[in-house]
Amino acid sequence: MDLKIAVRTYQFAERAKSELIVGSQLATALIQFPIQEKPGGKRMLLMVLGSIRSELEFAYGDTERREFRTAIDHLNEAISLTESMELGAATERLSRAVSAVTTAAQEAWDTLKEHELL
Numbered sequence: 001m002d003l004k005i006a007v008r009t010y011q012f013a014e015r016a017k018s019e020l021i022v023g024s025q026l027a028t029a030l031i032q033f034p035i036q037e038k039p040g041g042k043r044m045l046l047m048v049l050g051s052i053r054s055e056l057e058f059a060y061g062d063t064e065r066r067e068f069r070t071a072i073d074h075l076n077e078a079i080s081l082t083e084s085m086e087l088g089a090a091t092e093r094l095s096r097a098v099s100a101v102t103t104a105a106q107e108a109w110d111t112l113k114e115h116e117l118l
Contacts, residue, residue: 005063006111012059013105016071017098019052024094027078031087042082049079056101067104071097 001009026048030041053075060068074097081090112118 001107001111003111003115003117005065006108007117009059009063009065009104010108010112012055012063012068013101013108016052016056016059016068016101017105019055020071020075020094020098020101023049023052023078024091024098027082027087027091027094038085042085045082046079049075049082053079056097063104065104067100067107071100074100 023045026045030038030045033041053072056068056072056075059065060072074093078090078093078097081087081093109118
């Protein structure tokens with residue numbers, strides 16, 4: 001991996017990982033919301049997930065790393081499942097997205113370490 005791409009990939013992946021974890025935590029929390037609060041919580045969660053998707057799309061466009069595309073696909077599934085209030089399954093898809101961006105981060109880390117930049 002090219003060094004410039006490695007730096008950008010690592011930065012994008014670490015940020016995306018944090019955001020996806022927050023999204024997963026919010027989805028888990030929404031399960032416990034009182035019934036009257038679920039519609040508003042769902043709308044907010046969908047906005048957060050849409051924001052994360054925009055970040056991942058930017059990362060993919062800049063780096064062309066397939067792991068970001070994979071994360072976007074999993075996030076799209078999570079969004080669809082959230083719209084249907086299948087929050088357990090949505091959380092699982094978010095975990096898959098975390099795994100995909102973690103792979104990108106690890107590969108970038110290895111490149112940066114190999115060039116003694118970390």
